[in-house]
Amino acid sequence: GAGVSQSPSNKVTEKGKDVELRCDPISGHTALYWYRQSLGQGLEFLIYFQGNSAPDKSGLPSDRFSAERTGGSVSTLTIQRTQQEDSAVYLCASSSQGKWGEQYFGPGTRLTVT
Amino acid sequence: RKEVEQDPGPFNVPEGATVAFNCTYSNSASQSFFWYRQDCRKEPKLLMSVYSSGNEDGRFTAQLNRASQYISLLIRDSKLSDSATYLCVVNKGGSARQLTFGSGTQLTVLP
Numbered sequence: 001g002a003g004v005s006q007s008p009s010n011k012v013t014e015k016g017k018d019v020e021l022r023c024d025p026i027s028g029h030t031a032l033y034w035y036r037q038s039l040g041q042g043l044e045f046l047i048y049f050q051g052n053s054a055p056d057k058s059g060l061p062s063d064r065f066s067a068e069r070t071g072g073s074v075s076t077l078t079i080q081r082t083q084q085e086d087s088a089v090y091l092c093a094s095s096s097q098g099k100w101g102e103q104y105f106g107p108g109t110r111l112t113v114t
Numbered sequence: 115r116k117e118v119e120q121d122p123g124p125f126n127v128p129e130g131a132t133v134a135f136n137c138t139y140s141n142s143a144s145q146s147f148f149w150y151r152q153d154c155r156k157e158p159k160l161l162m163s164v165y166s167s168g169n170e171d172g173r174f175t176a177q178l179n180r181a182s183q184y185i186s187l188l189i190r191d192s193k194l195s196d197s198a199t200y201l202c203v204v205n206k207g208g209s210a211r212q213l214t215f216g217s218g219t220q221l222t223v224l225p
Contacts, residue, residue: 031211033213035215041217042118042201042215042216042217042218043158043201043215045212045213045214048211048212050211056211056212058212059212091157091158100211101146101148101163101203101205101211101213102148102160102163103160103213104160105157105158105159106157107156107157108157
């Protein structure tokens with residue numbers, strides 16, 4: 001079956017612009033996660049959606065970052081007024097009910113802020 | 115102190131060798147443990163969950179020592195295709211569904 005997809009695969013933007021990153025989870029997966037990975041660094045948790053529950057936003061680094069998940073499926077991560085330190089690979093993952101730790105990752109969006 | 119610590123390596127081993135990776139975690143309330151692998155410039159992929167009693171999946175064996183807050187991964191008869199970065203992953207604590215990823219240990223299996 002289809003895995004997690006993300007778009008765009010690459011995004012170059014100027015400092016101060018807003019960007020939107022999209023994630024399509026595996027069909028039927030109830031949980032969706034966003035992470036970012038800077039060059040040579042580990043994954044940093046950003047936000048987590050589970051079904052219709054309020055999202056866990058505890059990893060968002062600033063109020064410039066927000067995310068939504070519509071219809072329990074597709075999610076969009078928005079970064080406003082981008083800064084150079086936002087440059088990273090943004091990874092989305094989904095997992096099925098009862099197996100939240102077994103996460104399936106998308107290929108990521110490589111964001112470069114110039 | 116990092117929440118999850120791993121030796122970054124790199125580990126360079128010949129084909130057929132046995133190699134072991136270690137990981138320590140700081141939150142004694144953590145209950146869920148995993149090993150993921152990440153190939154260069156690719157997304158992480160689940161390798162195996164780690165259970166309290168230890169578990170094996172083919173050439174891979176994972177062990178958990180809760181008292182020492184220590185997790186290990188043993189790879190036997192290593193293959194060229196095992197070359198990757200191995201990520202130790204732990205949940206935030208208790209039943210929290212937030213994962214903390216270690217920075218990874220890089221393995222290169224040489225022909």
